[in-house]
Amino acid sequence: MTNDAWMPYEPSAKSPWNLRRVVHLHRRAGFAATWTELQRDLKDGPGPSIDRLLAGKARIEGMPKDFGATADYLVRSAAGDLGRLKAWWVYRMLFGPDPLGERLTLMWHNHFATSAAKVGPTVRRQNEIFREFAQAPFGELLTRVVRDPALLLWLDAQANRKGKPNENLARELMELFTLGIGHYSENDVKEAARALTGWTVVKDRFQEDLAQHDSGDKTILGRKGAWKGDDLLRIVLAQPATTERLAVRLCELFMGEGAVDAAEIKSLGAMLRQRNLDIGWAVETVLRSKAFFAEANLGTRILGPVEYVVGAARALELFDPSPNTLILSEYSGNLGMDLFHPPNVGGWPGGRFWISTRSAIGRYNYANALLDGDSVGLPGPVDALGLAQRHGHGDSLDSIVTFFTELLLGAVPSSAWQKQLQAALGPKAAAEPSSARRIAALILASPEAQLG
Amino acid sequence: MFSRRAFLKTSALVSLAPTVPGFLAQTARAASPGNDSRVLVVIQLDGGNDGINTVVPFKDEGYAKFRKSLRLPTNDLIKINDRVGLHPALRATSRLLDSGRLAILQGVGYPNPNRSHFESMAIWHTARMKPDKGSPGWLGQALDGGQAPVDGSPASALIGLGSPPRALRGERSLSAALAHLDDLVLTGAIDPRKALLPTLPAGDVKAFVTRGMLDAYTTADRLKDAAGVKDAGAAYPGTGLSNRLRLIARLLKAGFGTRVYYTVQGGYDTHYSQLPQHANLLEELGGALRAFLDDLKNAKLDDRVIVLVFSEFGRRVAENGSLGTDHGTAGPVLLAGPRVNPGLVGETPSLLDLQEGDLKLGLDFRQVYATVLEDWLGLPARAALGSDFPRLALFRKRDS
Numbered sequence: 001m002t003n004d005a006w007m008p009y010e011p012s013a014k015s016p017w018n019l020r021r022v023v024h025l026h027r028r029a030g031f032a033a034t035w036t037e038l039q040r041d042l043k044d045g046p047g048p049s050i051d052r053l054l055a056g057k058a059r060i061e062g063m064p065k066d067f068g069a070t071a072d073y074l075v076r077s078a079a080g081d082l083g084r085l086k087a088w089w090v091y092r093m094l095f096g097p098d099p100l101g102e103r104l105t106l107m108w109h110n111h112f113a114t115s116a117a118k119v120g121p122t123v124r125r126q127n128e129i130f131r132e133f134a135q136a137p138f139g140e141l142l143t144r145v146v147r148d149p150a151l152l153l154w155l156d157a158q159a160n161r162k163g164k165p166n167e168n169l170a171r172e173l174m175e176l177f178t179l180g181i182g183h184y185s186e187n188d189v190k191e192a193a194r195a196l197t198g199w200t201v202v203k204d205r206f207q208e209d210l211a212q213h214d215s216g217d218k219t220i221l222g223r224k225g226a227w228k229g230d231d232l233l234r235i236v237l238a239q240p241a242t243t244e245r246l247a248v249r250l251c252e253l254f255m256g257e258g259a260v261d262a263a264e265i266k267s268l269g270a271m272l273r274q275r276n277l278d279i280g281w282a283v284e285t286v287l288r289s290k291a292f293f294a295e296a297n298l299g300t301r302i303l304g305p306v307e308y309v310v311g312a313a314r315a316l317e318l319f320d321p322s323p324n325t326l327i328l329s330e331y332s333g334n335l336g337m338d339l340f341h342p343p344n345v346g347g348w349p350g351g352r353f354w355i356s357t358r359s360a361i362g363r364y365n366y367a368n369a370l371l372d373g374d375s376v377g378l379p380g381p382v383d384a385l386g387l388a389q390r391h392g393h394g395d396s397l398d399s400i401v402t403f404f405t406e407l408l409l410g411a412v413p414s415s416a417w418q419k420q421l422q423a424a425l426g427p428k429a430a431a432e433p434s435s436a437r438r439i440a441a442l443i444l445a446s447p448e449a450q451l452g
Numbered sequence: 453m454f455s456r457r458a459f460l461k462t463s464a465l466v467s468l469a470p471t472v473p474g475f476l477a478q479t480a481r482a483a484s485p486g487n488d489s490r491v492l493v494v495i496q497l498d499g500g501n502d503g504i505n506t507v508v509p510f511k512d513e514g515y516a517k518f519r520k521s522l523r524l525p526t527n528d529l530i531k532i533n534d535r536v537g538l539h540p541a542l543r544a545t546s547r548l549l550d551s552g553r554l555a556i557l558q559g560v561g562y563p564n565p566n567r568s569h570f571e572s573m574a575i576w577h578t579a580r581m582k583p584d585k586g587s588p589g590w591l592g593q594a595l596d597g598g599q600a601p602v603d604g605s606p607a608s609a610l611i612g613l614g615s616p617p618r619a620l621r622g623e624r625s626l627s628a629a630l631a632h633l634d635d636l637v638l639t640g641a642i643d644p645r646k647a648l649l650p651t652l653p654a655g656d657v658k659a660f661v662t663r664g665m666l667d668a669y670t671t672a673d674r675l676k677d678a679a680g681v682k683d684a685g686a687a688y689p690g691t692g693l694s695n696r697l698r699l700i701a702r703l704l705k706a707g708f709g710t711r712v713y714y715t716v717q718g719g720y721d722t723h724y725s726q727l728p729q730h731a732n733l734l735e736e737l738g739g740a741l742r743a744f745l746d747d748l749k750n751a752k753l754d755d756r757v758i759v760l761v762f763s764e765f766g767r768r769v770a771e772n773g774s775l776g777t778d779h780g781t782a783g784p785v786l787l788a789g790p791r792v793n794p795g796l797v798g799e800t801p802s803l804l805d806l807q808e809g810d811l812k813l814g815l816d817f818r819q820v821y822a823t824v825l826e827d828w829l830g831l832p833a834r835a836a837l838g839s840d841f842p843r844l845a846l847f848r849k850r851d852s
Contacts, residue, residue: 257657300657336615343614346570355661356615357606357628360668362637368640423648441640442647447662 003267003289017045023410024298027452028254029053030099032311035391035407050287056098062319067095080121086329086339093310104134107253112145113347114154118339123340126150135280140238149201158200162214164192172345183241192216195227244269254286256300302354303452305335312370312444315407323376331366335359367444371437385436397422400436404443459821493713493759499721501763503783507556511535527584534802539737544742545577552794557815559801561782572764577619579837580820591712592622594825594836601709604670608712611696628671633679634674678706693717694740701747726776741788758789781810791847819844
């Protein structure tokens, strides 16, 4: 029986389709949206808006005509340079047609957390696998990721040989990538390591070295046979614990703190199991659900560093000229998420851990640097006043405050909020470019703007 | 330096802020002299330090038997007594020992040792044998039971990159993280506190973020004061760890109110080719520790400071096939500062009388924690550790 939480959302008086929910949708399923995109979705309702996101057709501006060719060029010319790889990925997030796809790629990057600090630019092909199979049935993604050099090298697969097992890959496969702690025994790990012997990397390519494979019988999770690596994957994929762990990951991505309970997560896992672990199906179900648009899910998720950094540039329509994507990736690093460099195989803890003294100050400093322009690679300060005016606001301080509050938070500012912000500018402030910039920066740096 | 004017400046926050900053939310009690000015610095050695090659039981037959390639020549060791010596890279540390500023606690660990990095470190951080996701840290929880620094400084600080470690996590006490003094400089034109007011409905997460940002701005203010004090600089070796200890010394000299500092030295997981790596790490550790204590001594502050050095486990007695060692169990803990009872503490673990190839447990680390919390920091230990643990005689009496 499907839990009510996952039934489709229908706008109602209690849960109206309003600007707040539109902003919420784009903050969770993308990297914020421009004013025009928000107004269009507000008019069209949740159905078509989500359709567009799923189809990679939600963005109508800020996409270079030659995006595909440019992205390809950037990644090829990056070669082994990690900085350029990070800049390429930020370029995709800021300018690409499929922001939902990039969010899912980030989710898999965190799930199969592999650090370039150890395995170097092999992370690039891993990233492309994440992107290509982000919404496929999970088994297809799992098989390709575990047989890809980046993960194998990261977890010392080449040291795992017949008679000399190295448990690293087997352990993390069961503990982190599929079942989760408590759903396997130490013996299962040992036997799984034996099954994985022979999977190695030779000259940057996956190779199955049968001479190094321990071909004897193994008993894994109660199943006995002369298992090889592919058999192990089959066995762990069949366990309910794996689907539950995937349901948890999806809720970490789309749901805020306290927005769903254990029973609801379990229910999502059960439905996922019936659909062959089809991630795309689960993504669509979650995004269209009552739980996703419930009041309890609004403003309850702390934006991760790269979502915050790229989302700000996107909402402010900084497309041409645009900030330097390498610099944006460095800001994300300063705020705690250095792309391709998770702190360890467990990934980034996320959630409340994104807020520390350093990152709190860092977010404030980024907001100001972005609007001031030159330290993010823009030729000059952002024309915040012009942006407001293009969209029918900007003839008064009140109007400027309203515009940026609606754009960035989806909210209508209270009169207290108006007063407080304008007081912060000083008595001589008027509706002119520098005030508009200061207002945008203050709102972007506010606690509210850290939540999406 | 903390001043009444500075305090009044920050108290203006109360009228503007939607939530009260952390330091004001804690129990306010009159400051008492003595215990309140004492400081603890924790150096965490990440990866599992090989205690056997750090505090070497060179007379134990097991040493030559189990360590063929990794055995340190007896003549190279810095002798502590006729049975135990220090790794030669710890020359600076032996000076601390000679001047009565170092205690070496031997065979420290816990029952049913865990050989997973994550899990063992979680045990050391929470002082619980089976910590769950929400378990707070031993220091965080202990600091919750005390009073916050009156000047608005955070109760504890991680010096280095990343977020404060679990050990510092409490319910109410505030923990900061910084790698450089200018990490926390606000570079925008307008004080963000002037713009803080809720426009959206409040909630737990929002309150958390608001409080986190407010506290960060307060810490930044306190640091601005600290940055003004000149760094007269004793001779620090210039390594990563010594730079971090130097920053701590600078904060202390500036009167920064934080009492608990935490920093990490990584790289101790020596599965392959241990000797050169281990020597470099120990040299960095010893040099940094000595420069730090000498600096504080010159500033007449060292009486108030102790340094606790630990690792999540030691390593196996027998070396592996790759000129390294694998994860083990108990290991040494160092306690440095002029107020410690200097010398060796506890029994030197035997390398022959083993438990499944590993050292047997000597001292339970929770006894060390209990002693540091109660006898040094004057903080309640029972809640932080989960129960009572007998203390050790780690500190000199006030007048000795």
